[in-house]
Amino acid sequence: MSSFYGKTIIFNDIPSETYDLRIVDFNPSNPNISSGGGDVSILEEWLYRREVPYFYGRYYQAPLEFDITLGSYSYIDGETRSAIQSWLLGKNSYLPLRIVQDDISNIVFNAILTKGDPIYIGNLSYAITVHVRCDRPWGTYTPPVVTKTYASGSALETFSYINSSVYNGYNKPTVTFTMSGSIVGSSGSFVIINNTDSGRRFGFTGLVANETIAVDNDKGIITSSGSSLRMANFNKNFLRLLQGANSLTISGSVSSVSISSVFAKGVGA
Numbered sequence: 001m002s003s004f005y006g007k008t009i010i011f012n013d014i015p016s017e018t019y020d021l022r023i024v025d026f027n028p029s030n031p032n033i034s035s036g037g038g039d040v041s042i043l044e045e046w047l048y049r050r051e052v053p054y055f056y057g058r059y060y061q062a063p064l065e066f067d068i069t070l071g072s073y074s075y076i077d078g079e080t081r082s083a084i085q086s087w088l089l090g091k092n093s094y095l096p097l098r099i100v101q102d103d104i105s106n107i108v109f110n111a112i113l114t115k116g117d118p119i120y121i122g123n124l125s126y127a128i129t130v131h132v133r134c135d136r137p138w139g140t141y142t143p144p145v146v147t148k149t150y151a152s153g154s155a156l157e158t159f160s161y162i163n164s165s166v167y168n169g170y171n172k173p174t175v176t177f178t179m180s181g182s183i184v185g186s187s188g189s190f191v192i193i194n195n196t197d198s199g200r201r202f203g204f205t206g207l208v209a210n211e212t213i214a215v216d217n218d219k220g221i222i223t224s225s226g227s228s229l230r231m232a233n234f235n236k237n238f239l240r241l242l243q244g245a246n247s248l249t250i251s252g253s254v255s256s257v258s259i260s261s262v263f264a265k266g267v268g269a
Contacts, residue, residue, distance in 0.1 A: 003268075006101025009070070011088060011113070013096070016070055019084050023099075024071035024127055026119075037064035037138040038166065038266050064109070064134040064268075069119070071127030081118065081125055088113045088128075094135045104267050107139040138166060141265045147258040148250060153180030155257065158195070158249040163241040165263035170240040172217035173261040175202070180253045183209040190252035192239055197246070202239040204230065204252075215239070 004023055008016045016022060039062045044053040076084070097109040111134045119127040146161065163171045179188045188207035194200045204213065212225040217238040224230050241261070250257055 004068070004099050004101055004104075006099045006104075008100045009068070010098040010100065011095065011111075012091070014087060015100075019076075019080060019087070020072045020074060021070040021084070021128075022072075024069050026069070026127075037134075037268055039137065060137050062137060064137050064139070066132050067129055068132060069127055069129040071119070074126075076125040076127075081128075084128060085116060088130055089116050097132065104139070106141055107265050107267055108142070109139045110135045136264065138264045138266045141263045143261060143263065145258050145260045147256065149256045150180075150254060153182050153253060153255050155190075155250045155252055155254050157251075158247060161241065161246045161248050161259065163243050163246060163261070163263065165243060166266040167264040168243045170242065171261055171263065172238060172240050173259050174214065174216050174218075175239055175257070175259055176212065176214040177254050177257045178212045179207050179209055180255050181210050183207070183253055188253045190254050190257075191250070192257075193249040193251075194239065194241070195247040195249060196242055197240060200237055200240070201235065202237050203235045204233050206233045 007022050009023065010016070038060070040058045041061050042058050043056040045056070046053045070084075091112055094110045094112050097111040097113075098105070098107070099109075109132065111132045113130045114133050115131040117129045118125050119129060141164075143164070148155070148157065148159075165171050175192065177190055179190070186206045186208050188209065188211070189203070189205045190207065190213075191201060191203040194202070202215075202217075207213070207230075208226065210225075213230060214223045215221070215234075215238070217240065220238060222230050222234060
């Protein structure tokens with residue numbers, strides 16, 4: 001069972017107050033142990049006559065799962081129960097779940113609710129317990145988009161970008177940039193160097209004036225406001241962020257650059 005102290009939830013952008021539901025706990029005096037998320041499995045090999053195994057690494061294979069009970073002060077009639085079931089269950093994809101609680105108000109659990117058990121008191125329905133299965137071992141936080149503008153149409157700047165994810169692997173953000181209007185022909189170029197990642201260079205050449213390009217570094221997708229396919233203009237080094245502070249250097253004939261990320265947050269449930 002989850003251990004949230006928040007009063008309500010928002011699932012698929014619909015607040016639980018729509019159905020007069022709030023988070024309830026029928027055993028508030030009992031200690032509550034819930035899932036912390038981020039459980040890992042170890043990949044190693046034990047060999048004959050060797051006291052220490054060969055360690056190959058660790059990997060995640062279990063999503064965050066928890067139960068949450070939603071109840072009402074009033075009896076829930078059959079028509080309302082049906083509407084609640086339609087709201088919570090039987091979805092075809094993962095949808096955003098938010099807990100209205102001050103310390104995790106910016107955390108989103110991308111979740112499917114797989115099971116709903118109505119709770120009856122005196123043969124009247126007052127609550128439902130649902131099982132929540134997330135698409136990853138934790139919730140996520142989307143920080144404000146970092147936007148840089150260059151009125152001169154030329155960029156040369158170094159700044160720090162913080163990857164606050166609990167996941168200690170690479171974070172791969174989305175980068176969107178617009179080329180300067182003063183570029184002649186297809187002479188435009190744009191580069192981001194991650195000095196923290198051994199100077200890894202993310203770069204484009206041969207771009208035209210006023211062209212806007214968006215790069216999803218996680219999926220490896222490049223889209224352009226023009227009709228050209230720009231993979232051939234790219235050096236194939238997708239931008240990646242190490243956990244913690246990353247020193248990024250931007251250069252090139254651009255008028256604006258924005259970087260957006262989604263970070264894993266191990267707040268548990």
